[in-house]
Amino acid sequence: MLTDRAILHVDMDAFFASVVQLDRPELRGRAVLTGYDGPRGVVSAASYEARAFGCRSAMPMAQAKRLCPDAVVVKVPGERIRHFSSAVFEIFESVTPMVEPMSVDEAFLDVTGSARLLGDAVTIAKHIRKRIHSELGLTASVGVSFNKFLAKLASDMDKPDGLTVITPGDVGRVLPVLPIERMWGVGPATAEKLKTQGVRTFGDLSALTQKELEQRFGKHGDRFYRLSRGIDDRPVTHDCGAKSIGQEQTFDRDVDDRDHVRSVLLGQVQQIGRRLRKHSLKARGVTLKIRFGDFQTVTRSGTLANASDLTDELWQIARGLFDQWARQEFVPVRLIGASADRLEAGSGQMTLFTDPDRVKKQRLDAAMDSIQDRFGAGSVRRGAGERA
Numbered sequence: 001m002l003t004d005r006a007i008l009h010v011d012m013d014a015f016f017a018s019v020v021q022l023d024r025p026e027l028r029g030r031a032v033l034t035g036y037d038g039p040r041g042v043v044s045a046a047s048y049e050a051r052a053f054g055c056r057s058a059m060p061m062a063q064a065k066r067l068c069p070d071a072v073v074v075k076v077p078g079e080r081i082r083h084f085s086s087a088v089f090e091i092f093e094s095v096t097p098m099v100e101p102m103s104v105d106e107a108f109l110d111v112t113g114s115a116r117l118l119g120d121a122v123t124i125a126k127h128i129r130k131r132i133h134s135e136l137g138l139t140a141s142v143g144v145s146f147n148k149f150l151a152k153l154a155s156d157m158d159k160p161d162g163l164t165v166i167t168p169g170d171v172g173r174v175l176p177v178l179p180i181e182r183m184w185g186v187g188p189a190t191a192e193k194l195k196t197q198g199v200r201t202f203g204d205l206s207a208l209t210q211k212e213l214e215q216r217f218g219k220h221g222d223r224f225y226r227l228s229r230g231i232d233d234r235p236v237t238h239d240c241g242a243k244s245i246g247q248e249q250t251f252d253r254d255v256d257d258r259d260h261v262r263s264v265l266l267g268q269v270q271q272i273g274r275r276l277r278k279h280s281l282k283a284r285g286v287t288l289k290i291r292f293g294d295f296q297t298v299t300r301s302g303t304l305a306n307a308s309d310l311t312d313e314l315w316q317i318a319r320g321l322f323d324q325w326a327r328q329e330f331v332p333v334r335l336i337g338a339s340a341d342r343l344e345a346g347s348g349q350m351t352l353f354t355d356p357d358r359v360k361k362q363r364l365d366a367a368m369d370s371i372q373d374r375f376g377a378g379s380v381r382r383g384a385g386e387r388a
């Protein structure tokens, strides 16, 4: 359809808040904020009704409640989020194995190779949106383009419940007017800096030569040159043959609420477990990556007693690492990420001396994965609280 590559970026709409509204019909049509309702709490998601008042995710909860005093504040329903996240990724993986998760509710899909069987990228995008809506009762916005950067820009252009296509012919019209904040890797601080230099839009950047950009922005110059023109060759990276399987999320601001950071981390670990099982891999190591507002990054690694693909065992390590770090040296977090490494091909068999508890967990993961494969969302729930 478009060019040699067909890329989708699928992003669920107000995911956490939408799941809450799905489970609690009395909250549909009402302003809902998810997150911790305390002095240092942060909004993890705002329903579209709350967004009409200016509430946004990553905003301090106190600020959001001032903007929208009638909003109902709900704790993030971790179990349900993980459940729907798995269901959404099942749908993605039903159209292509080339799925690159960006967070619990967002992924890039390379559907170039799916065209012959399933139709062009727009047809596939419509099919995904329809399944998410009819099977899960949720909505997603999809961007369709010929690279990742443009697909991601597109998915955000008609939220919620949107489908936007950017063809090569659209680039010259769509890109120049975009504000510089939409550039990949440009946060509020960098945007301010750029504005003082007269750069407000993608058009302002693309008016500069490559040499001028490199002189003014150093190592970022090349990226600005390419992206401001809609050039992005990054592949969609999926897990097969991977050395590690990971996920990370950058917040719009430094997050002071450690429960929020922890719940994001839990969602990441669940996705990682599922991807390991999907590819018959087991991990011996778990690594956390934590970045602060000043771009200082720390990593913390832990080792499993035995290579594992069990969500619960991975979470025990990740949680231990996070809690230890948070107890000793917590500072507000800009980025949190987890990865499973030292991967081994899983035999699929249980070892002879497996303890019964492990067998139970294994059966639980397997059962959950297969029930979701067959029946989609709404079909299973599992243990509560801190256990994964």
Ligand SMILES: [Mg+2]
Pocket (backbone or CB within 6 Å): 011, 012, 013, 014, 015, 105, 106
């Ligand atoms: Mg989303």
